[in-house]
Amino acid sequence: xxxxxxxxxxxxxxxxxxxxxxxxxxxxxxxxxxxxxxxxxxxxxxxxxxxxxxxxxxxxxxxxxxxxxxxxxxxxxxxxxxxxxxxxxxxxxxxxxxxxxxxxxxxxxxxxxxxxxxxxxxxxxxxxxxxxxxxxxxxxxxxxxxxxxxxxxxxxxxxxxxxxxxxxxxxxxxxxxxxxxxxxxxxxxxxxxxxxxxxxxxxxxxxxxxxxxxxxxxxxxxxxxxxxxxxxxxxxxxxxxxxxxxxxxxxxxxxxxxxxxxxxxxxxxxxxxxxxxxxxxxxxxxxxxxxxxxxxxxxxxxxxxxxxxxxxxxxxxxxxxxxxxxxxxxxxxxxxxxxxx
Numbered sequence: 001x002x003x004x005x006x007x008x009x010x011x012x013x014x015x016x017x018x019x020x021x022x023x024x025x026x027x028x029x030x031x032x033x034x035x036x037x038x039x040x041x042x043x044x045x046x047x048x049x050x051x052x053x054x055x056x057x058x059x060x061x062x063x064x065x066x067x068x069x070x071x072x073x074x075x076x077x078x079x080x081x082x083x084x085x086x087x088x089x090x091x092x093x094x095x096x097x098x099x100x101x102x103x104x105x106x107x108x109x110x111x112x113x114x115x116x117x118x119x120x121x122x123x124x125x126x127x128x129x130x131x132x133x134x135x136x137x138x139x140x141x142x143x144x145x146x147x148x149x150x151x152x153x154x155x156x157x158x159x160x161x162x163x164x165x166x167x168x169x170x171x172x173x174x175x176x177x178x179x180x181x182x183x184x185x186x187x188x189x190x191x192x193x194x195x196x197x198x199x200x201x202x203x204x205x206x207x208x209x210x211x212x213x214x215x216x217x218x219x220x221x222x223x224x225x226x227x228x229x230x231x232x233x234x235x236x237x238x239x240x241x242x243x244x245x246x247x248x249x250x251x252x253x254x255x256x257x258x259x260x261x262x263x264x265x266x267x268x269x270x271x272x273x274x275x276x277x278x279x280x281x282x283x284x285x286x287x288x289x290x291x292x293x294x295x296x297x298x299x300x301x302x303x304x305x306x307x308x309x310x311x312x313x314x315x316x317x318x319x320x321x322x323x324x325x326x327x328x329x330x331x332x333x334x335x336x337x338x339x340x341x
Contacts, residue, residue, distance in 0.1 A: 001041045002063025004030075004130070007080060009049045009073040016233065019178065020047040021186040022068040022097070022122070024168025029123040032166065036130050040064075045177060052079045059084060062091045064133065066126070069097035078111055085113035092133055096122045098201040104146050119144045121158060121191075123165045162191060162214045169225045170218070184233035185226050189219045189250060193239035195273060196311040197300075199339065202239050216246060220253055227263040236269035242279035243272035251282045255289045267291045273298050280326060287332045294333035297323060301339050310339075 006023035023045050030036050040063070046055060059065075065084050067077040081093050096118035101107045104117040116139060118125045128142045139147045143156035168174055169185075177183075192211040193202035226234055241247055254267055267286065271279050279295075286292035297320060300312050307314060314320075327334045 001039060002133075003043055003061060004040050004064045004066070005043045005046060005059060005062050006066050006068075007046045007055070007077065008068040009055075009076055010047055011049060011072055013184070015182045016184045017047060017181055018235070019174050019183045019185050020045045020068075021168065021188075021237075023047070023066070024173045025123055025165060026066065026126045028166040028168045028171050028173060030127045030130055031171075033127055033131060035134070036127065039134050040130060049073065049076065052076065052083060055080050056083045056087070059088070062088055064092045064094065064130065066094045066096070069095055069099040071099060074099045078113070081111075082113045092116065092129075092137070094118065094126070094129060096126075103151070105151060108146065108148065115148055117146045119146070120156060125156060158192065158212060160212055162188075162212050163218055167218060167222055169222045175229075178229050178231075183231060184235060185231045186235050186237050187219070187222055187226070188237045189214055189241075189247075190238055190244070195239075198310040198312075199300075200239075211244065213244075213246075216249065219250060223254065223257055223264075227257050227261040230263055232263060232265040234264045234267050236267060239270060240272040241269040242276075242282050245278070248278060248282060251285055254291060255285060258289060258291060264291070266293060268293070271296045280323070283327070283332055284330055287330065294335050295327060297327075297334050297336050299336050299338055306339070 004027075006020065006027065008020040008023045010018045010020070027042050030040075031042075043058075043062075046058060062084060065081065067081055069077050077095070081095070084091055085093055092115050093113055094116045095114050100117050100119065102119055104119075108114050108117060115137075116129060118129075121144075125142060125144050129139060129145065132139055132142065137147075138149055139145050140150060140152060143152055143154045145152050190211045190213045193200070194210070195202070223234070238247075254264070258264060269292075271283070283292065283295040287295075299314055299320070300310065301307055302314075306312075315323075324334060
């Protein structure tokens with residue numbers, strides 16, 4: 001059987017690491033395939049930002065190595081991937097994530113150890129790659145994939161029904177891992193973003209302007225899992241929490257969960273870019289129950305030329321000041337985000 005290694009190195013926050021959500025999603029979906037369950041074994045997740053030689057020591061005759069590539073781990077990814085390809089030339093190296101260009105032909109020329117790049121969502125593409133790799137290294141016909149033999153220009157549509165992707169939390173993929181280290185968790189309730197900000201991966205290539213949602217029952221069960229495993233800190237990966245009506249319901253559930261179980265201690269999220277009454281109400285609720293450390297009043301820049309170039313529309317300064325005064329009146333910490341350079 002071919003061994004699959006998942007690499008998702010994250011930055012340790014004090015004593016805490018993030019549970020490897022991306023790796024878990026890829027594996028959970030891959031395991032829905034009977035063919036993959038028969039032909040592959042999945043090795044323990046590699047999630048620590050460690051010395052390359054220490055990471056390579058965990059490998060033993062790999063068949064496939066996947067790398068979830070972000071700005072904080074891209075260089076380490078390539079050092080390890082190069083080492084894997086040098087020691088085991090037959091191992092298939094698969095890269096995905098926001099650091100992979102949307103048209104990665106040149107990227108792969110610059111990094112000859114990378115065999116396959118996945119654009120956009122990875123669950124279905126990764127499953128297709130594993131099934132194909134059993135008897136072929138030609139990945140033609142798989143949407144959203146670039147490989148050494150060519151590029152499939154067809155894009156894989158963003159999934160409308162996110163519940164088709166099994167949850168690694170609810171499938172038990174993290175049950176043993178969470179006992180071995182101190183973790184915080186990442187939770188998605190939706191995917192997509194209506195904004196076009198050039199600097200943000202959601203706006204990359206106009207890939208997803210509409211929201212896709214996980215069912216509320218799944219969201220609540222994942223939050224329950226976090227509480228049952230005493231996860232103190234949850235990072236919410238939504239692009240604009242508070243913009244959707246049901247976010248108020250999720251906020252109420254979180255407060256009730258903390259009151260009942262003591263967990264989570266904090267819920268960190270990216271609030272909607274145009275802060276409105278819903279977000280003010282959620283921020284006030286979280287502050288009252290000590291679930292947050294601050295609310296974002298985003299600006300990015302005050303320069304009109306910069307805002308035009310990055311396709312960013314700020315709320316008016318009068319609205320900004322009004323919100324600032326309201327949050328200050330409630331003693332709710334606020335912060336802003338500015339692009340430097």
